Amino acid sequence: MTFREQVRTWLAAHLVGEFAPLVGTGGPGREHEHVGLRTAWEQELGRGGWIGLGWPTEVGGRGASIEDQVAFHEEYAQAGGPARIGHIGEQLAGPTLIAFGSQEQQDRFLPGILAGTELWCQGYSEPGAGSDLAAVRTRAVLQDDGWHVTGQKVWTSLAHLADWCFVIARTEDGSERHRGLSFLLVPMDQPGIEVRPIVQLTGTSEFNEVFFDDALTGADNVVGARGDGWRVAMGLLAFERGISTLGQQVGFTREYDEVLELARRNGTFPDFEDQLVDAWAGLQVLKHQALRTLDSDAAASTGVEANVNKLLWAPWHQQLGELAMAVAGPAALLVDRELTPLQNLFLFTRSDTIYGGSNEVQRNVIAERRWKLPRDRP
Amino acid sequence: MSDLDDLRAATRAFLSAQVSVRSQLHDDPALWKRLTTELGLMSLPAEGVPFAWACAVLEETGRVLLRAPYLSSVVAATALQQLGDTPHLAGLADGSVTAALALDGRLDQVVDAAGASLLLLADGDDLTVVEDFTATPLEPLDPTRPQARVEARPGRVIGTAHHARDLLHVALAAESVGAAQRVLELTVEHLLVREQFGRPLGSFQALRHRIADLTVAVEAATSSAWYAARATDDLPVAAPLAKAVAADAFVQVAGDSIQLHGGIGFTWEHNAHLYFKRAWTTALMHGDSRSLRRLAFQRAGR
Numbered sequence: 001m002t003f004r005e006q007v008r009t010w011l012a013a014h015l016v017g018e019f020a021p022l023v024g025t026g027g028p029g030r031e032h033e034h035v036g037l038r039t040a041w042e043q044e045l046g047r048g049g050w051i052g053l054g055w056p057t058e059v060g061g062r063g064a065s066i067e068d069q070v071a072f073h074e075e076y077a078q079a080g081g082p083a084r085i086g087h088i089g090e091q092l093a094g095p096t097l098i099a100f101g102s103q104e105q106q107d108r109f110l111p112g113i114l115a116g117t118e119l120w121c122q123g124y125s126e127p128g129a130g131s132d133l134a135a136v137r138t139r140a141v142l143q144d145d146g147w148h149v150t151g152q153k154v155w156t157s158l159a160h161l162a163d164w165c166f167v168i169a170r171t172e173d174g175s176e177r178h179r180g181l182s183f184l185l186v187p188m189d190q191p192g193i194e195v196r197p198i199v200q201l202t203g204t205s206e207f208n209e210v211f212f213d214d215a216l217t218g219a220d221n222v223v224g225a226r227g228d229g230w231r232v233a234m235g236l237l238a239f240e241r242g243i244s245t246l247g248q249q250v251g252f253t254r255e256y257d258e259v260l261e262l263a264r265r266n267g268t269f270p271d272f273e274d275q276l277v278d279a280w281a282g283l284q285v286l287k288h289q290a291l292r293t294l295d296s297d298a299a300a301s302t303g304v305e306a307n308v309n310k311l312l313w314a315p316w317h318q319q320l321g322e323l324a325m326a327v328a329g330p331a332a333l334l335v336d337r338e339l340t341p342l343q344n345l346f347l348f349t350r351s352d353t354i355y356g357g358s359n360e361v362q363r364n365v366i367a368e369r370r371w372k373l374p375r376d377r378p
Numbered sequence: 379m380s381d382l383d384d385l386r387a388a389t390r391a392f393l394s395a396q397v398s399v400r401s402q403l404h405d406d407p408a409l410w411k412r413l414t415t416e417l418g419l420m421s422l423p424a425e426g427v428p429f430a431w432a433c434a435v436l437e438e439t440g441r442v443l444l445r446a447p448y449l450s451s452v453v454a455a456t457a458l459q460q461l462g463d464t465p466h467l468a469g470l471a472d473g474s475v476t477a478a479l480a481l482d483g484r485l486d487q488v489v490d491a492a493g494a495s496l497l498l499l500a501d502g503d504d505l506t507v508v509e510d511f512t513a514t515p516l517e518p519l520d521p522t523r524p525q526a527r528v529e530a531r532p533g534r535v536i537g538t539a540h541h542a543r544d545l546l547h548v549a550l551a552a553e554s555v556g557a558a559q560r561v562l563e564l565t566v567e568h569l570l571v572r573e574q575f576g577r578p579l580g581s582f583q584a585l586r587h588r589i590a591d592l593t594v595a596v597e598a599a600t601s602s603a604w605y606a607a608r609a610t611d612d613l614p615v616a617a618p619l620a621k622a623v624a625a626d627a628f629v630q631v632a633g634d635s636i637q638l639h640g641g642i643g644f645t646w647e648h649n650a651h652l653y654f655k656r657a658w659t660t661a662l663m664h665g666d667s668r669s670l671r672r673l674a675f676q677r678a679g680r
Contacts, residue, residue, distance in 0.1 A: 281622070288598075288601040291605060311591075
């Protein structure tokens with residue numbers, strides 16, 4: 001049985017029964033759905049050995065090829081697997097620990113991610129540090145009983161569910177900008193941490209602000225050298241090659257099909273034919289881009305693949321949301337108890353071009369890293 | 379390094395040493411002879427290597443806006459090879475025979491027809507080989523891509539035209555990608571050295587962001603051309619799409635290149651206009667982008 005068939009067979013056997021309600025749930029605008037059951041599902045995935053597919057076998061991963069990882073994401077999306085509640089641990093915290101963590105840290109934290117029993121959130125952005133991450137003001141001071149963390153983080157996805165948070169904090173007195181920051185691992189369940197939901201323009205909430213008021217974590221919970229957190233935080237970006245992209249595109253295709261079908265059903269197809277054809281073409285290009293990026297025989301890496309991918313898919317997705325509204329017409333302006341999937345698509349895609357590095361930041365990265373164009377400020 | 383990388387590197391090394399964009403304003407029979415004998419670039423179809431190899435060469439010829447009947451001839455040789463139509467294969471392989479393509483059935487503007495001894499002509503859905511034709515050179519807006527008006531006697535039907543047209547679209551996509559990459563590089567080089575207000579133009583965010591957007595367009599086009607060059611069952615969908623995406627990207631980057639070069643980009647002396655004219659030649663011939671996207675959409679059964 002090929003790897004892809006193994007994935008398909010396992011999903012067909014496990015995404016049923018108690019987990020059947022999860023099919024097609026979660027994701028942007030819908031992260032509140034079936035939270036408890038999705039946590040159980042994460043553990044089911046862990047028991048099946050489907051977490052950490054790309055991680056090296058030495059740390060408990062499967063060491064799967066890129067091709068197999070792509071197959072997993074495609075099959076998972078095809079089967080309507082729910083949005084992962086452990087993805088921040090699997091895709092961000094875990095790889096960071098594998099690259100920069102101590103043996104003790106890996107032994108302590110990786111098993112919980114692989115088993116789906118410990119969930120993570122990411123403490124990067126702050127009210128005064130969005131695109132300019134080096135402006136973080138959260139401080140951590142090392143005392144006899146460990147690190148004392150004080151500050152505020154925002155846009156912290158899944159913070160209300162997470163067991164741990166990786167936090168960028170300033171630890172070195174008198175340091176500035178990207179020097180003197182440390183990458184700390186902080187337990188969420190403690191009196192010094194308060195999580196408040198942020199209500200988004202959809203009226204729902206899946207991001208949070210997190211207040212650290214003398215929160216405590218162990219002295220050994222710093223990843224990499226003390227004061228060298230910027231390198232750890234940025235190092236992760238270099239590993240990102242967009243393996244989940246093709247799985248994401250299965251979802252995009254489903255959304256596109258829904259818009260196309262609506263246009264055919266409500267008679268607006270002739271009016272929007274050019275846009276619908278262009279959106280379809282754009283989706284094919286996303287696929288071509290992902291396949292070429294992941295193909296080891298294709299031309300040498302430019303180092304900005306992730307940035308190019310983001311600038312391709314985020315505006316594409318946003319425009320699909322706008323097209324969905326145009327196709328639906330004025331009826332799309334009315335809300336019947338809760339948002340329809342297309343209204344959700346329309347509103348939520350405004351965030352696609354902001355989170356994970358705004359489009360403007362992505363452009364700067366391409367200009368600097370790919371072309372060595374000088375910065376406009378020292 | 380794969381063999382394909384070797385071919386690409388050897389072609390680039392030869393072209394960068396022997397060819398300047400400015401020299402592409404005139405025919406150069408000696409250059410064609412060296413390309414086909416020393417480099418053996420026309421023997422690829424006969425060697426049975428994937429079409430992706432010819433496409434890799436076309437990316438390189440695109441970079442220098444090569445004025446030679448390579449694209450037409452290698453597409454013709456590939457189509458004839460795949461159809462098992464042998465009479466001209468040896469001549470095409472050694473470069474002694476060149477071909478022109480009229481795969482949309484139009485004879486009023488045929489690229490590379492003057493000097494060609496062979497014409498692949500679409501007659502409705504049929505693909506015909508014509509040996510008896512005359513070509514009258516025209517004055518093209520794009521001086522690197524000669525055109526001629528053709529009068530042709532009916533030819534021999536050898537298959538259906540749509541597959542040859544797919545190959546042509548993939549070839550044009552590859553060539554456009556190479557040219558677009560090159561003109562983007564030239565533009566960045568300009569922004570790095572040209573200073574105004576006491577600093578390099580490339581430090582102004584308005585220009586940096588335009589370069590980033592062009593990079594995204596060129597990368598996307600590169601991916602679609604890469605995919606189409608390797609497509610098999612999917613070729614009828616991938617080929618017209620790749621041509622549309624690549625031609626659009628080429629048009630965008632070549633147009634912006636003139637803008638980003640400022641006044642110098644508007645001069646005859648600068649090469650920017652040659653890329654710009656080639657981009658539009660590619661976009662307007664062999665199917666416009668909107669029709670090609672629609673064709674791909676329909677062929678995909680959407």
